[in-house]
Amino acid sequence: MxxxxxxxxxxxxxxxxxxxxxxxxxxxxxxxxxxxxxATISYLPNIGGNVVYLACFFVLLGIQMFFGIKHKTWTFLGSMIMGLLLEIIGYIGRIMLHNNPFIMNNFLVYLICLTIGPAFFSGCIYLCLGRIITVVGPEHSRLQPRTYAKIFIGCDLFALVLQAVGGALASTAKDHAGSQQGTNVMIAGLVSQVISMVLFMALWLDFTIRVRKAKAMGSLGRSQPALYNTLRNSAIFAGFQWSLIVATILIFIRCIYRVAELAGGFNSAIANSQVSFMIFEGPMIITAVALITWFHPGRVFRQLWVPAGKGDRLVTKGMKPMHSDNGSDVQLGSNIALSEGEQFRESWRAQHQRA
Structure with a gap:
């Protein structure tokens, strides 16, 4: 028939x-x-390797849910869950592709989910950088701490929309031209994500340089919020910053790889190289997420996660610090709130009065 x-x-x-x-x-x-x-790609995805990657993401999802619920880092947790679920679905798609590489839906499940997923991990990093700036010294940043999340999560949402629209066009295309059009839109989404990450890393580097200059001049400690003194000097906070730097670089490398893969078309050598995929996709994202999981912001900030997220809007005055088990400060005993700018001025006046 x-x-x-x-x-x-x-x-x-x-x-x-x-x-x-x-x-x-x-x-x-x-x-x-x-x-x-x-078939859309000329190789059968390795079942063993993809199952290992899939298992890693399941484990990371469980740990992220444990820490996120325990420390109530809800926005961070929501973004991590979305990214990890997309990675899990994407690798299920690759396993299905191993069983039948001719089914286009299997290919699209893998392609769309693994293309979109890392944008959510980038969003988590944007949330964390604003808090790092609040702790280290907001006056050395060219943007307000909360502005980083607003701008760059907005850029990520724009990239996600482009990638999702491109995926939808590719999945509903009736011919090669329609499929290519969808792919081009996905490439545009990935390129916009790469550009926003470059700008993000440039601003982060600029902040780091300005902080180092202030430290060398001896002026750094004058304006740093006292609320975060113990956290700022802790080893776990230093490890947290390095983990985010490495995770950002790994996600960036992966995005460059995916742009090159899609730009060459599904018939290109890089798109049909399983070795390239197994090196530049799975391990990059797994390592990045593992670092963010080991140095989970809930473990690092504890009760200071929410105050740090307020940026310069909320720093507590007149409180005695209570040291938590990870060395971060927990302030108790007062309901008086003071802006960081006011706290800086009071600290400055106190130092000059002593002088």
């Missing part, structure tokens, strides 16, 4: 070179029957 396109599922034309006919027949193909060249 012929389908609506005139294709007999039981008698496929396996010698044709007509791309339209191949596309119409491909959904009826099975391994060992149709040429592997008919």
């Amino acid at each position: 012929l389908d609506r396109n005139g294709v007999d599922p039981n008698h496929l034309n396996l010698t044709t070179t007509n791309s339209t006919l191949i596309a119409m027949q491909r959904k009826y193909c099975k391994l060992g029957e149709c040429p592997i060249s008919w």
Whole structure:
């Protein structure tokens, strides 16, 4: 019986070179029957490697949920869950692609989910940098601490929309031209994500340089919020900052790889290199997320996660610090709130009065 396109599922034309006919027949193909060249990618994803990556993301999801619920880092947790679920679904798609590389839906599940997922991890890093700036010294940043999350999460949302629209266009395309159009939109989304990450890293580097200059001049400690004194000098806070730096670089490398992969088309050498994928996709994201998980902001900031998230809007005055088990300060005993700018001025006046 012929389908609506005139294709007999039981008698496929396996010698044709007509791309339209191949596309119409491909959904009826099975391994060992149709040429592997008919598949969207010319290799079978390694089942063992992809299962290992899938297991890693399941473990990381469990740990992230544990720390997120324990420390009530809800926005951070929500973004991590979204990213990890997309990674899990994407690797399930690759395992399905191993079983049947001719089913386009299997390919699209893998492609769209793994393309979009890391944007949520970048969002988590943006949330953390604003808090780092609040702790280290907001006056050395060119932007207000909370502005980083607003700007760069907004950029990520724009990139996500482009990637999602591109994925939708590719999944509903009836021909190669439509599929390529969808791919081009996804590339635009990835490129916009790369550009926003470059700008983010440049601002972060600028902040670091300005802090180092202030430290060398001996003026850094004068304006640093006293609320975060113990946290700022703790080893875990230093490790937290380095973990975010390395995670950002790994996600950036992965984004460059995906741009190159998609830009070359699904028939390009890089898109059909399983070795490249297994090096520049899975390990980059797994390592980045593992670092963010080990130095989870809930473990680092404890009760200071919320105050630090307020930026210069909330610093508590007149409190005696109570040291938590990770060395961060927890302030108790007063409900009086003072802006960081006012606290800086009071600290400055006190120092000059002593002088």
